[in-house]
Amino acid sequence: MIWLLMSWVFLFVEYAAAGWKGAEDSGVIALTPRIVAFSTFAVFFVGLGVGLLEVFFLDRLFKKYSLGRKVIFKFVFYFLFAHIIIFIFYPLAGAVETGASPLDDRILEKFSRFLVSVNFISTMVQLSFSLVVSLLYAAVSDSLGQNVLINFFTGKYHTPKKEERIFMFLDMRDSTTIAEKLGHVKYFELLGKYYQTMSDAIIKSYGEVYQYIGDEVVISWPIKRGLEKSRCVKCFFYIQNDFLKQAETFKKQFGVFPGFKAGMHMGEVTTGEVGALKTEIVFTGDVLNTTARIQSLCNQYKAELLISKDLYTQLEDYTTFQFHELGSMELKGKQQQVSILGVAHPS
Structure with a gap:
């Protein structure tokens, strides 16, 4: 163009x-x-x-x-x-x-x-x-990020806007142990390969990378795009599948195969441009804190993917995955309990 x-x-x-x-x-x-x-x-x-x-x-x-x-x-x-x-x-x-x-x-x-x-x-x-x-x-x-640049040009978030979005917080397992084993330089190379491997899956599921935070990536979808065909949930398993294809490459290049866990939730956020010396498009709202808390429970429940019931009830496709209700959890820093489900992909 x-x-x-x-x-x-x-x-x-x-x-x-x-x-x-x-x-x-x-x-x-x-x-x-x-x-x-x-x-x-x-x-x-x-x-x-x-x-x-x-x-x-x-x-x-x-x-x-x-x-x-x-x-x-x-x-x-x-x-x-x-x-x-x-x-x-x-x-x-x-x-x-x-x-x-x-x-x-x-x-x-x-x-x-x-x-x-x-x-x-x-x-x-x-x-x-x-x-x-x-x-x-x-x-x-x-x-x-392509969508971020387009939004800057169009001025979509020049003034703050409320919108419904889905978020996935995806975090590497045992990252501290891996970093100590590899050293800073080699670990940095691992992160590059780690994020590169999941890129095609994010694109395939129409996701947008909001932030890279160390070994954690935050992926976001506008509500309609993420719920359609349950793309937001499929994204996790697309990533998982792509990593399995690269397992031998990771082991040969770094001596380790990084696993990961993720939490997902949906809700209202305020989106806008902030910053003085550097302008960024940011999301603010309780949904981000809740998603981070859900992801932090993965180790406790030995789960790879946890989602909120709010998200579960809105999905279009229930047949592709196996859902397991874990009940209502009292998340740290929140007064109201949140119902959580584990998600697995049938073998």
């Missing part, structure tokens, strides 16, 4: 500066409605290609590099990629303009004039600018 919007901006600027007619001696293709339509189509799919390369290849390849080096390496790669795109799409655009074959001598001759003209430099500047904007967006989105 960034590439598409930027292309429209540049096309408008070119139209305002030069009109619809191209200059034959400069190799510029006339800016006709057909060319605009072709350009829109081409740039959209180029942007899609860049996105696919980013998500499935380059982001993982350069994951260990700093933000600055990552952006530079990706920019060099994409800059070379842009040259390939020009060599493919210019002849195609020429064919759209003239109706001739993309390999027609007239089109190739015009292309050769374009490559030595100032318009080629202008085109590369445009592509480079689109690259920088999209790469910076991707980098900032990775740091803040």
